[in-house]
Amino acid sequence: MTAPRLNAALLPSLKPGIRRPGYDRAALGIGIVHLGLGAFHRAHQAVYTEERLEAGETGWGISGLSLRSPAVRDALAPQDGLYTVLTRAPGGDEARIIGSVVEALTVPEQPELALRRLAAPRTRIISLTVTEKAYCRDANGALDESHSDIRADLAGGGFPRSVPGLLAAALRARADSGAGGVTLMTCDNLPDNGGTLARVLGRFVALRDPGLAGWMAEHVSFPATMVDRIVPATTEAEREAIAALGYTDAWPVVAEPFSQWVVEDRFVNGRPRWEAAGALMVGDVHAYELMKLRCLNGAHSSLAYLGAVAGIPTVSEAMAEPLLAAFLQKLWTQDVIPTLPPVPGIDLPGYTAQLEDRFRNPAIRHRLLQIAMDGSQKLPQRLLRPAAERLAQGAVPAAIALAVAAWMRFLLGEDETGGTHAIDDPMGTKLAEVARGAGRDADALSAALFALPEVFDPSLAADAGFRAAVRDALATLLRDGVRPALRAALA
Known part of the structure; x- marks a missing residue:
């Protein structure tokens, strides 16, 4: 009944x-x-x-x-x-x-x-x-x-x-x-x-x-x-x-x-x-907003592209991969937290530890492909702006570079297990055309995507150190796969 x-x-x-x-x-x-x-x-x-x-x-x-x-x-x-x-x-x-x-x-x-x-x-x-x-x-x-x-x-x-x-x-x-x-x-x-x-x-x-x-x-x-x-x-x-x-x-x-x-x-x-x-x-939300956009949303997007390319379906399953969990620690400590102002009442290492526990919740099946939607709109605020700030501080944001490279690899529309996925994005048609045109050539694919001002601020796209870090990470992803690329990033 x-x-x-x-x-x-x-x-x-x-x-x-x-x-x-x-x-x-x-x-x-x-x-x-x-x-x-x-x-x-x-x-x-x-x-x-x-x-x-x-x-x-x-x-x-x-x-x-x-x-x-x-x-x-x-x-x-x-x-x-x-x-x-x-x-x-x-x-x-x-x-x-x-x-x-x-x-x-x-x-x-x-x-x-x-x-x-x-x-x-x-x-x-x-x-x-x-x-x-x-x-x-x-x-x-x-x-x-x-x-x-x-x-x-x-x-x-x-x-x-x-x-x-x-x-x-x-x-x-x-x-x-x-x-x-x-x-x-x-x-x-x-x-x-x-x-x-x-x-x-x-x-x-x-x-x-x-x-x-x-x-x-x-x-x-x-x-x-x-x-x-x-x-x-x-x-x-x-x-x-x-x-x-x-x-x-x-x-x-x-x-x-x-x-x-x-x-x-x-x-x-x-x-x-x-x-x-x-x-x-x-009276002022700014510090809380940056904390959440960069620590939570930036980590989510990073997990989404690396995990989806590896053929992993959900956030909790991605967090069960020790390499991905370790990568998030590097992302937070080296590339994200240094860009954040003090947040009233918040201990940032404690906040990211809480995020890790939340991501591991096996009762929540948060699909990575859902998080991966609209990347052209999300990446600038979640990853590219903190990348630019780290460069201004004199550091190359290597973890962010790998996450951006994973987004580029994701645009090819296939994962390492042979599965395929749509590019659900306001720029989806254009992004898919660019990816198809460049194929699995890291130099061509990264250059074509860096040339899109709708995604990459021209000053960031012109930074030789960041371009090289993304290109090299993309080459490793294309040649060896997600897990070897993570090992290289964590070495």
Whole structure:
């Protein structure tokens, strides 16, 4: 017999060990509209908000907007917006039903309703987890005015296609209606993410609706944030684990026990007391952001490319390889930590030791190919900027060079076991063409990729020491394989 589908009516009959909302969801008001209703938001910010709803702050229900696919809406709507966070630790699983997502909408199918939510007076925070590529930035972090969606939105004549276009339309509607100020809070892994959003959106507004700029300056804030929780893609194994608890959830999310959220406390129209739920509200996020982007995300990308080329499927399995675990230690101690400023309240060697334990969690099957996505967007902030800083300090970042070489090798689309993989990247077609053209020639392949200013800052690409380190590591990867290349790097 199929287990009953999760919904509000089912909550009282669930097993006692399953935590569920203890407040009246019917009494919630929508105070947050979130763009990008994916797994990460539902396992992270929505959980912090859930804690505040439980504490009686009932004005902060979330309206979740999916920007492309109706899949999340179709999964959550029959469940009254409820879903399960399945926390997986070596000692066992813990299931919690989250009720903070009041509704799930799909922007292409419900554009006018989505815009009304964004422009409603009671919406005081618009948050985002839309991935790096959705900000439509160029290689310098400015608005990519050649992006097809940006060109279409600047031309007008239809509903916005881009995130900057949608936000500008929402702010114009708020300004015209007197809806009041709003905080735009990005939770994506971008350097200075709040400043990046402000810069991209500000330029879009200057081009499309310059009269809105003055209202924005007075009524909109862009706090920076740092978010951290490992949230792998949901698989049938998680759905089966939920079914074993006695109910069906079309789209649960799975997460590690650890969660961290650092938020610049700069809100123009109020916010939940997230600090009471464990968030750290600070005056400056920069040091925390660099720590996470370079220590965690940089290590993840390094593992992803080296591990995927070696034919290893997940992070925990990669960490079971002694050479890869030792490589991360070298990456952190020699190439990353020397580029970081002091982080208030954080011991950096202790932080990386904690990261290693988290990566080893066998209950979390975080696929390396998932982490490897969008490398052209991720590598500059995670690995290439710290590489440039180490060069400026007079050191050649050899561990980063090997990780970059592994990305180049990954672009050939095949691993050492004979398996193949797609290049899932906004530049995927171009990157695959470059790799095919160069083939397994380390000189040709590295030179062709270094010539892409969308990925490599020209000053870094021109550094002879870094180019040589990457080229030599790539040659070893192509000739001998990942494990010999790791041994050479660790020698």
